[in-house]
Amino acid sequence: MKLLLLIIASISCYANSFDFKIKPIKLTENSYYVYGKEEYFSKQNGGDIANSAFIITKNSVILIDTGSSVEYGQQLKKAIKKITNKPIKYIINTHHHPDHFLGNYAFKDVKIYATKHTKDDIKNNGELYISNIVNLVGKAAYTTKVKAPNSLLEKKELVLDGYKLKVLYLNGHTKSDIVIYDEKTKILYASDLVFNNRALATPHANLHDWIKTLEKLKTIDFKVLVAGHGKASYDKKVLDENIFYLNYLDTTLKNAVKQGFDTFEILEQAHPKEVQNYSMFKEEFERSIINLYPKYENQ
């Protein structure tokens, strides 16, 4: 009888925390990224659907984006600790989407940087994002609380503990998207302005602004590009692929307005191979068309 009880206890204990199996991927000596699954939020993936990245500097660690829950944030912290003993002192939230900032709460005594727009949106809508995520991923998100950024990003250069980073203030995926360029390693942290081989998410997007932004990123002399979703890329062609996708969305919607299509007629159309090859194409494309079509029709 005692044995049985013990077993039950250990099972329930095990079931209490979701194991994200975080394995940071090394890009250079001191730069890593953590690859998130190319999936939508689910109970099976615990919300592990976006990439995060970190840079180990002389005395501290800079973390770029924190995932979609406190649980993820805590496990990320542990995974970083396995690599370095230096404290995580700085976090940058690239934009206001919940899969990129809800892990903030796991970190204490940190400066969390974001733009004013991102900070305000997190403050105003944070609770709403959490209730949505809890619905979608269940227990992995139960303990999550909002921790809004406490430091404003304003300058073109950020010097953290003597480590220099270039900050690019862009938009298109949301109204405010931050890209971090590390000139020393030539790594471009593009966050959700780039989706590598994964269909682009557009709930707050402006397609034209986004295309312009990607054109700008093409002028940067990077070696590695860390996308917000999908694998890191060593090739500039990922930018052209994303531009192709956004142009396809734009022309498809414009054509649908002209032809008087209903939403489902757009979804059932034959789509070019280039976009169909993206992971999650069907679900993301459906979301994009449903959200964007009314705007195109009312133009």
Next chain:
Amino acid sequence: MRLLLFFISTFLLSSSLFAKNPIFSPTFDDLIKQTIGSEKYIFDDKNIQIKVPNFADNPVQVPIYVNASKIKDAQKMILFADLNPIPRIIDMQTTKILPVISINIKVAQETPLRALVLDSKGIWHIGSKNIRSNGGGCDVSSQASTNSDFAKFLGKTKGKVFKKKDKNRIKASIFHPMETGLIFGNVEFYINTIKIQNDKELLSTIKTSSAISENPRFIFEIKDKINFLDNDGNDFELEL
């Protein structure tokens, strides 16, 4: 042998007449009574095509498409969503227009969508489809009414006729908050009647509810002129 055949044929007939509700819901029986009283109905997914998204990620804008033109001489078409606080969506006369509709609706949670089509023999055909969603679409204030330019745009209509193979398609939209009145401090305010007429006669009167998304966009399959009337007695007209 004859007996056997007879037996099989009655069995088929009765099984189609009493086809089970393809999607169970606790409110269906009450809703069907409220809507059609004790009139006869059958479940008929074969002849009623319903399209909904794979997942309704945005609960205030869920596109739906219903096409029941396989049912000849359809008299009326009614749509409702079983688990919405305002189940009734639309009620349209379809003797002079096709039983076809495309609109966006709001959903409060995952819910079956039903299309009830009355045929010329007085039997209701019911099509069903489940809308998967996390919901939350009925108790949020419309974005339109929080827009400061609200008064300027209210009632602004837009429309166009598209010639399709064997029919004409009317696309019409109107700027309107379609307020449900379900949140404190908001009065319900929505388009409740649409009339479609040509030069000579009224083709269809369509009753609509606040379960339809704000700034509604409609697709009907017919031509000519279209009128919107809201529950405040405002009359908006659109000529095509």
